[in-house]
Amino acid sequence: MKNPKIQINNLSVFFNYVQALNRITLDLPENRVTVLIGPSGCGKTSLLRTLNRMNELIQGFLYKGEVFIDGINIYDKSIDLVKLRNTVGMVFQKSNLFPKTIFDNVAFAPRLQGIKDEKKINEIVETVCTKAAIWNEIKDKLQTEALNLSAGQQQRLCIARALAAEPKILLMDEPATALDPISTAKIEELILELKSNYTIVFVTHNMQQAARISDYTTFLYMGQLIEFGKTTKMFTNPVNKQTEDYITGRFG
Ligand SMILES: Nc1ncnc2c1ncn2[C@@H]1O[C@H](COP(=O)(O)OP(=O)(O)O)[C@@H](O)[C@H]1O
Ligand SMILES: [Mg+2]
Structure with missing residues (x-):
């Protein structure tokens, strides 16, 4: 691959x-x-979590x-872990919002980065919440508890909070698995919008979802990489028999 964003080289965990x-x-x-x-x-979460240590x-x-x-070994001694985890943001299956207000959750990373100007922070909060397709639902209640939002809203707020740290890469570990179909559709729509500006690595158990949202698919089995390729190709004409059996639901 020409100019890959992420290169994983002979990695064992x-x-x-x-x-x-x-x-x-x-x-x-x-x-x-x-x-x-x-x-x-099979190691999906373990692999995802190696990408931000x-x-x-x-x-x-x-x-x-x-x-x-970007060509830099992220396991080098000189790597600043806080910076790495800002650059490589993560969203989990269950929302991990802080028991704080909606505003304070999203403002967390900018404040940690030392931004003091409240006007600037307000702008960032609005921008990232808009990008995460949650702004209209929360703009009138920014000072209420984040944990009172619905599960689907909380997941989009987690994405907004990650975006506020100015990541280049977003890791998502089954972010829609625990959600209702409408919230799931919102997350999927959001992923498709975000991908023009972010490199997204997404774990899912749902083959329809994988086919809808992804450009590339990686199939892992018992800690091994079995097949990687364009999603359109892997879902119609996989090279490996195990890939085919998994995608068509013969095991899993
Ligand atoms: N914190 C942990 N401690 C010990 N073993 C773990 C831990 N996390 C994962 N594993 C093991 O690593 C393997 C891969 O797990 P995981 O990456 O969570 O798989 P997946 O996300 O595909 O379900 C499994 O055998 C699991 O038991
Ligand atoms: Mg997992």
Whole structure:
């Protein structure tokens, strides 16, 4: 691949010496959506979390191999982890908003970055909430508790909060799995809008969803990368029999 945004090179991951990922080598393109699919326990979350070094919060984590973002090895000693996790934002299956107001949740990263001018912070909050397709629903209640929003609104607010840190990459670990169909559709629409400006890596169990939102698909099985390719190709004409069986629902 020419100029990949993310290069994963011979990456293995272990938790307490049990191997979760086995020699993954994979390039991911800039400003596209790549989905990670595969049965439960195949390593999707572990792989996602190597991209912003979140696995290091887990006791017993070990890795071998390299991950480059824009050609820079993110496991180098000189890497500032706070900056890395701003550049590589993450959204989880369940909202992890702070028990604070809507405004304070979204303003969190800009304030941490030292922005003091309230007018500037107001602007950022409006901009990112608009981008996350939540502004109209919250603009009249910015000072209310974020945790009172519906589950679907909370997920979009999590995306707004991540965007406020000015990321280049967004990691999403089944962000719509716990949502109703209308909220899921809103998240999917949002992903398609965001992908012109962000590199998105998205985990899903839902094959229809993977086909709708992604440009590229990565199929993992028992810690191994089985197949990577354009979604249109993988969903119509996969190279590997296991990929075909998984996508068509023969196991999973
Ligand atoms: N915090 C952890 N401690 C120990 N083992 C873990 C931990 N997280 C994941 N694993 C193991 O790593 C493997 C991959 O898990 P995971 O990445 O969560 O898979 P997926 O997201 O595809 O369901 C599994 O065997 C799982 O048990
Ligand atoms: Mg997972």
